[in-house]
């Protein structure tokens with residue numbers, strides 16, 4: 400199998416994602432003589448060979464699906480050598496760096512290769528990823544994984560300290576640079592050399608705002624423009640019905656509306672009316688959320704707080720010991736900028 404294309408049936412040596420449930424997936428490397436243990440009992444790899452991807456496989460105590468790996472599934476199953484980027488941040492990085500087939504991308508550090516797989520999928524078949532990792536063992540494992548995953552032609556994985564030695568690539572050759580390391584600002588000067596000077600894009604990923612400020616300073620010193628920082632937060636859809644009195648909507652008057660005099664139907668009145676209505680709805684919603692959280696407390700459920708400080712049931716960690724059902728949102732700040740020299 401290869402992350403670079405798709406095929407129908409499983410062969411010996413393939414990386415396969417076992418889907419046991421939305422919160423329970425597992426990656427295996429198919430090896431004829433091996434048996435994997437799953438929540439539903441033993442799974443003989445020889446039983447998978449020749450089976451179509453997407454099929455349902457029966458195990459002694461239940462069933463699972465065998466899936467072709469995508470970067471998103473790999474992110475959920477990658478063996479962690481480091482902290483990784485998740486698909487929420489990755490999607491924003493991909494879009495904001497304007498990655499597309501043919502893009503030349505520099506990435507440091509490689510870490511566990513979670514982002515690398517997503518970048519590769521986007522820039523194939525004509526682009527190239529140069530990824531740098533100064534930890535020798537991590538660099539070696541990443542290289543091996545790229546080979547196993549059939550993408551080694553599209554990626555150059557190098558063991559190198561980019562803060563000290565730069566990227567070692569030609570000047571003006573990269574469409575985008577992504578930095579996920581403790582001091583990205585130390586590599587920015589090298590990034591500015593490697594990037595195309597007419598709109599090359601850079602992104603730095605930092606968990607704390609002081610690091611972000613430092614990156615902004617150094618980005619500007621090195622000629623980058625349009626510097627902006629975003630934070631990607633996951634929120635559950637919060638669907639509710641709110642009642643808006645007719646005068647708030649457009650001042651249509653009849654005997655049921657609150658406003659009878661035309662002169663009172665001003666924009667100011669409408670806004671005030673809308674504010675009162677929203678406040679009433681918020682009060683009702685707060686009562687409902689408190690009630691839900693109380694019953695959640697009784698069920699030993701964790702909850703978190705949303706952006707305006709209201710208690711919400713936690714969407715990552717539902718109960719202790721139970722794996723998360725949604726991927727984490729905020730793990731850091733993403734700073735983007737463009738180079739025009």
Ligand code: SAM
Pocket residue numbers: 481482483484507508509510511512513514515531532533534537559560561562563579580581
């Ligand atoms: N983005 C990666 C992923 O999604 O899997 C995770 C990157 S991890 C958080 C940061 C990596 O940067 C670590 O593996 C670390 O060894 C590497 N690193 C830190 N400083 C570096 C440097 N100056 N040059 C190259 N790699 C570096």
